[in-house]
Structures are given as structure tokens and as C-alpha cells.
Amino acid sequence: MTHLPWSAQFIHLAAAVLLLLSFAMLTQRRILSLLDLFATQGAVLAASTAIVAYSSGRAELYYSAALTFALKVLLLPYILHRLLRRLNVRWEAEPLLNVPTTLLVGLLLVIFAFALAQPISQLATTLTRSTLGIAIAVVMLSLLMMITRRKAVSQVVGFLALENGLFFAATSATYGMPMVVELGIALDVLVGVLILGVFFFQIREQFDSLDLRHLEALKEE
């Protein structure tokens, strides 16, 4: 591992930072800080994509990095910040259940993710294939975050972090999906967040809060 080119070393570093950020999101109670963590994750993702673009010489990956930066560092955090301001929940914090247990489950998920990635990484030809395990771990930690959160906004941030993990998987295993597909996915994510924004207001209007405890009436008796 001593003779890795600097680009590969940088990507490994970015992967490690992404994983740390996922753990930080898992335990962050304040919604505003959660958004900052999400934006940082987007910035790391964009930087690592740009490095992959540089080291592999693929021009379309630069577009992909620019798209990631525009969407995940600028646009989505801006929309979410605006939403929080208009909903007046900027300073809200949510009680978290049992942080040590959550972290322990998270650790187990990371181990599982690496086991899952093992056979796939061996087949990938890219320089950065060893980061695939981290990408899967980010996906799983985001899922865990969605399960443990009770507030609508943090569940959505979890959902977006999950998409970040998938994006990282795509760049680390395959040098990114074709451009039309990436544009389509970005469009879906953007429209999804806009629709959720509308939806937050509907939930608030109906229940006077964004707590998902109110949304547990539909059950089979």
C-alpha cells in the first residue's frame, strides 16, 4: 500500500471522511448541524469525484463533480435551510434514543458492508475499488439513521445521505454512471426534495408539528 499514487490516497482519505461524517450524522441531535454535515458530505463527494476525473482522465466526471457540488452543497442545503426558516424549526433538537447502542449497531453494519463488498471489489478494475465497502457502509448507516429518527426533516436528510452513498458507490466501482442517467437521478432528487417541502407544510398544517409520531395511525388491527 506504500506505492499508491496521491490521487488514490486522496480518495481513500475522502472515503474515510465520508464514513466519519455518516457516524456524526447518526448522533447529531440538532437539525441545523445535521444540514451542515450533509453539505460537508456533498463537498467531500464532489472533491473525490473531481480527483477520480483527474486521475482517470474522463472529462464527463468533471461535469458530474460540478453537478454534485451545485446540487448537494449549494442547492439542496439552501432549499432545506429556507424550509427550516419558514417552518420555524431551525433551532429544534430531537431527543435521541440510546446513542451508544446506535453506534454499536452502526459498527456492525460497517463490518457487514465490507463483507458484502469483498466479492464485488475483486472484480472492479478501477483504482478506487477498495472504497466500495465504505460506500455500502454509508448507505447502511443512512438507513439506520432513517430508522432511528422521529422527525420528518432528519429522515429526509437520512434519505439524501443514502443517495450520497449510492453515488459514491457508482464512482468508486465504475467511474460513474452515464451522464444522462446521472442527470435524471439529480432531477429526481431535486424534485423529490421540492415535493417533500410542500409535504412538510401539509403535515405541519394538519398536526402542528413535524414529529412523525402523529403518522402512526394506519395500522392493521
Added chain:
Amino acid sequence: MELPILLVLPLFGALLLAVFGAWRRAGEINVAVSLATFVASALLTLRVIRSGPFTALGEQFFVDPFNVFLVALTAFVSFTTALFSRPYMRIEAEHGRVNARRLRLYHAMYQSFVFTMLLALCTNNLGILWVAMEGATLATVLLVSLYRTPASLEAAWKYFILCGVGIAQALFGTILLYLAAEKALGAGGVQALLWTHLDQVKSQLEPTVLGLAFVFLLVGYGTKAGLAPVHNWLPDAHAEGPTPISAVLSGLLLNVALYAIVRSKVLVEGALHNSLAGHLLMGFGLVSVVVGAFSLWRQKDIKRLFAYSSIEHMGLAAFAFGLGGPVANFAALLHMTVHSLTKSSIFFAAGHAAQKAGSQWIDQISGLLLRSPRLGWGLMLGSLAILGMPPFGVFASEFLILTTAMKQSPWATPILLSALGMAFAAIFLRVQGMVFGDSRLPRLPHPPALLPVFVHLALVLLLGLYIPPPLAEWYRLAARFIG
């Protein structure tokens, strides 16, 4: 030329209705655009029948007998649903359940939904297929919460989150597929996600990666197809949204999701040279049939009742695709067609019945035959058809599936038969109570649009008695394409 028109029409309709959707004649515009889309799909079908499968627009689109049959079905059912939705939504507006803005949203999103489904069916690019499937969720999520009741908001939230997470699995599956394809088709190639190219090299694709990819794709698209145990969003979304949306979700979206699974299965089966994909699909299908049939017994809401029946029938179709072979595939395609026609007609009738009673609770609805015989007969005949009574088409497809199962995996037949029996008793008992007996139901201000109900049921009856030779040939061709 038919293909771009087919795709542009609903998109144009969505834009038009985003502006004029609250207008008094918006329902008519919706019908007109849907009719035009249906005509375009019919022309496309004729072309495929005449000159076989083709790709278009730089191979980005691909039409073969398998998807053109679903395109025609989708365009037809969305047209008849638009016919039904015109008076239905007018009554809802008069009851004060929707205002002008929501009506505009409804009409614009209805057309966007049709667009995403047609895009998902026609695209040759598996990545775009994913984008279109996610788009279909996004188009319908605000429609499920159209009434803004607590229950509908909850249903829409569940729908969004569960389908979003589910479909994220499918995206991971697609990435894995792309990883395997790059090795066979050359790195960074734009063709590496095109289904036609993948189909040619499927035997060279890496089996381990493809096996893993299929698991993710099956769970992801299976969530949208309502396969148990990832079906939880389906009954809520069907019950709480407006009835025309329940009809298209059940009759069309589930089909399109199953289509995505079958397309992936063709590739995976070619790479793996074993029946892992088929067995997985059979397993999921069987669980869905059983879960659907047992859940029917606990239902008190008419739309939830038929939503669970959709889970059961999607399970049956998935099981048949899992069995594989020309006969089972033929049966599965036929089952998708007749289920889609029958289930949407049932939702039309059930929606009007609930509108009359002012409630979706089954015990609040009674004596439909006395108060409006046509509606009562529609619901009764539709239920008999979906329960697989001869001579309706569902009987033919279920019979074919059961006989093939008896030959290829006899152990599954008793499970299927008992689940079908359970479903029969549960649905018949409830429908009987609603159709017969005394009635206190008031009259509606507008006559309900029952024409679509009877047109659908007549088609299902026709398919049960006699499948015209060209249609049978077409099904056979499509079944062969799936392999």
C-alpha cells in the same frame, strides 16, 4: 415517429393542465390527451406487429412485443380512467373535498404519471428505467395526500419513504449491473446500460455480481410492485388517495414495476445459467399470494380490501414469471392484462359506491343493487371476475398458472389453491353484503361514469372465452422474448 409522439403527448398534457387544470373543462382536456396517447400507442403496436421490434433515437428507446403490449394496456387503462375521473372528481369538488388548486395539481400530475410509466416501458437504458420509476413515485405522492386528511398524509409519507428507500436498492442493483457490463462491453461505454446490448452479451456477464445485483433489483422494484414482505405502503396509498389514482396505481404502476423485474431477470438468468432468479421470484410471489389472501380477512375498508387483492395477484404473476417457460410466461402476461383491466373496473365501481355512501367502510355500504343496479352489477361481476370465476379471463390465466405449477413444482399448488380459496371466501362475503340487502344510500348529483367498468369487464370476458389468434400470437411472441 409514433414513439416520440407517444411520449410527448402526456408531457404536453401535463404542461397544459398545469395551466388549465382548474378550468371547468379540465376533465375533458384530460380525456382528450389520454385518448390521443391511446391512439399513438395503438399505431405503435400496429407498427411492431407489422415490422417487428426496433430501437429508436440512438438506441435509447427499444420496443419489442413484450413492452408494446404493456404500452397499449397502459395507454388504454389511463384513457378509461380519465373517462371515469371526469365525473368522479367533479362530485368530489362539489363535496368540497378538493379545491381548484388541488384539482389543477391532480390533472397535471395524472398526465406526468402516465408519462413516467410510458418512459419506463419504452426506454432501453436501465438507468433511465430507474429514473422513470422514481419519477412515477414522485408524480403520485402528492396525489395520495390530495385530500389532506391525517390518514392520507400518513399514507403519502409512508409511500414516499418506503418506495424511496426501496427504489434506492434498485439503484444499487443497477450500479452493480453497470459494473458487470463495463467489463463485457468496455469501460465508460454509453451502451453499457442499454438493455439490447446487455442482452447480446449476457452470457459473458460476471455471475457473482449479477446474482447480487438481481437481489437488489428484485427488492427495489419489488417494493413498487407490492410484493410481500415489502408491500406495506400499498394498501394505505390505495385506500387514502382519490379512486382514479387507486385504479392506475393498482392497474398500471404495479405492472410496470413487475416489467422492470422481468427485464432484469432475463439478463441475470442468461449470466447465471441456473434458476436462482426464477426461484427468488417464485418465493417472493408465493409469499405475496399468501400474505395478500390472509390479510383480506381483516379488511373493513372497501379500497383496502381490493388493494390486498392486488398484492395477491401481483404475487401470482411474479410466481408465474419465476416458473419460466413459454406457457408460464404466456399465463403471466395474460394475468397482468386481465388483472389490470378487472382491478381498475372494480376500483371505479367501489369508488362510486363509497361516494354514494359517503364512507369507504364496508359495513356502511349496502343494497347497491336496489339503489343503482348498474353499479351493483358492476361491483358484483368485477369481484367474480377477479376471484377467478369462469368464464372471465382471470380464470383462464389462473388455470394456466396452476396447471404449469403442478407440472413444474407440484409442492406450490396446494399453497396457491388454498390461498385462492381463502381470497374467494373473504372477498365474496364482503361484496355480497354491499351489493344485496336494503339500502339507505342517497342519490348522486351526477350520473356515475360506468361505461369504463363494463367495457373493461367485457374485454376480460372476451379474453376468458376466446383470445383472438393475432393477440394469442402476440402473447406467445412476448413470452418467447422473455425466454
